[in-house]
Amino acid sequence: MALRQIRIMGDEKLEKVCRPVKEMTPKLKQLVQDMLDTMYDANGVGLAAPQVGILKRIVVIDITEEQNDPLVLINPVILEQSGEQTGQEGCLSLPGQAGIVTRPNHVKVKALDENMQEFELEAEELLARAICHECDHLEGIMYVRYVEGELFEVTAEEAQETEGE
Numbered sequence: 001m002a003l004r005q006i007r008i009m010g011d012e013k014l015e016k017v018c019r020p021v022k023e024m025t026p027k028l029k030q031l032v033q034d035m036l037d038t039m040y041d042a043n044g045v046g047l048a049a050p051q052v053g054i055l056k057r058i059v060v061i062d063i064t065e066e067q068n069d070p071l072v073l074i075n076p077v078i079l080e081q082s083g084e085q086t087g088q089e090g091c092l093s094l095p096g097q098a099g100i101v102t103r104p105n106h107v108k109v110k111a112l113d114e115n116m117q118e119f120e121l122e123a124e125e126l127l128a129r130a131i132c133h134e135c136d137h138l139e140g141i142m143y144v145r146y147v148e149g150e151l152f153e154v155t156a157e158e159a160q161e162t163e164g165e
């Protein structure tokens with residue numbers, strides 16, 4: 001297991017548009033594994049490559065409490081979005097804080113898996129929120145841009161439930 005250092009808001013890597021992945025390499029496979037390890041270690045539900053300093057369009061997500069259903073999205077594109085959900089959102093790159101953000105309640109996304117096979121996925125609620133949050137990272141966007149009202153501090157326990165999207 002290899003953990004990578006998570007970049008904190010203010011780091012310039014979090015403000016850049018990431019490049020598409022053209023081919024899977026052993027190095028990138030290792031990156032994907034490290035991202036999953038890092039996300040699980042931090043009790044997050046999602047992590048984007050720029051959060052570990054790599055400007056590539058790679059996202060990992062796992063919204064299960066058991067942390068046993070990893071989703072890898074390479075070059076993700078949100079094809080459709082509908083509905084609305086308003087709720088608390090946090091980010092591993094801004095530990096200890098959260099804010100209220102409105103997102104689509106349903107998204108349809110197209111991406112490549114870790115074997116560069118294309119797939120489509122429809123997601124709702126928390127998974128839809130996580131996909132939107134992580135895809136924003138690939139554009140250099142932090143969720144704080146969309147926060148309604150002020151950011152607020154969350155305790156470690158509260159943060160575990162929402163942090164790391």
Ligand code: ZN
Binds near residue numbers: 091092133137164
């Ligand atoms: Zn984030």
